[in-house]
Amino acid sequence: MAILHAPENGWLAGAERRIRQRPTAVHEEFSLVGRAVGRGPVRPEADPQGLVFGTVDDRARARLLTVLAEVLPPGLLEDEVERLYRRGDDAEQRGVLRALAMLPASCTRLGLELVADGLRSRDPLLIAAAMGPFAALHLDQVRWRHGVMTCLLAGVTLSAVAELVPRTDSELLRMAHELAQQQRAAGRDIGPDLRALLGMTVLLALMPRPRGGLR
Structure with a gap:
């Protein structure tokens, strides 16, 4: 999955910077993503529901998680990713699922658990992301x-x-x-x-x- 480029307003680049400075800020930034960058499908004409290519906020959350992976050691990263998923709403959980392939091997065990959880969902977007x-x-x-x-x-x-x-x-x-x-x-x-x-x-x-x- 391609990583979303920073929006014109610069919010995403700023969120990345804040996470690098204080990794726990990811929890605040994660919840703000939809309002900051939008929630529409990445390719609205080909994929109006965002099932195949995801949504703009999916891509932004994936990018935040790749930054988090750069600044945290494996054990702490896994804990934070799980917390983001378990405490997140459907959109935040979807963002985590779509980011799993970009995270290091230390998150594989957790990723398998989260995919299983996503497949138990009744939300088509979560199932597709899984x-x-x-x-x-x-x-x-x-x-x-x-x-x-x-x-x-x-x-x-x-x-x-x-x-x-x-x-x-x-x-x-x-x-x-x-x-x-x-x-x-x-x-x-x-x-x-x-x-x-x-x-x-x-x-x-x-x-x-x-x-x-x-x-």
């Missing part, structure tokens, strides 16, 4: 498949799932076919994302599969 680059890199195959199915059931476009094609396997396709059968039995239409996933069966057969991949 299935970003961090999940693609660190979730094992069982939990990653669960995340994809959660997206389908919550109506979150699979375009929000990082590395969807290379990580799709026969078990995920079996689960997708089962969901499609349930949808048909209930008289419900099969959505475009589920239909597209079902169409990957032929593609999967043609793709070389890595040896000893994630399980």
Whole structure:
């Protein structure tokens, strides 16, 4: 995910400076982000809900966390990131989830816990944020498949799932076919994302599969 450039008003650059001077200021700055830089989608025409590319405030919060990671040692960084997530509202939690891939390896264990929490949410934006680059890199195959199915059931476009094609396997396709059968039995239409996933069966057969991949 690209990092947001500082807004014209300079607020974000100022917030970065304040965090460098006093790292605990991140809690104050985090809560001010939406009002300071806006809450709209990064690419409104292609992604009006901000599910795929996130929102302007997502990007700004991710940038603040990368600054925090530069000034705090690993243990303290993990504590502060967890505090920001646990005490934050939905937008602040989303910002943390979208920043996980930018944080050092010391935050991986915490990141896995936060992704699991995000996937338990009923908020499509949180679910989409949870299935970003961090999940693609660190979730094992069982939990990653669960995340994809959660997206389908919550109506979150699979375009929000990082590395969807290379990580799709026969078990995920079996689960997708089962969901499609349930949808048909209930008289419900099969959505475009589920239909597209079902169409990957032929593609999967043609793709070389890595040896000893994630399980």
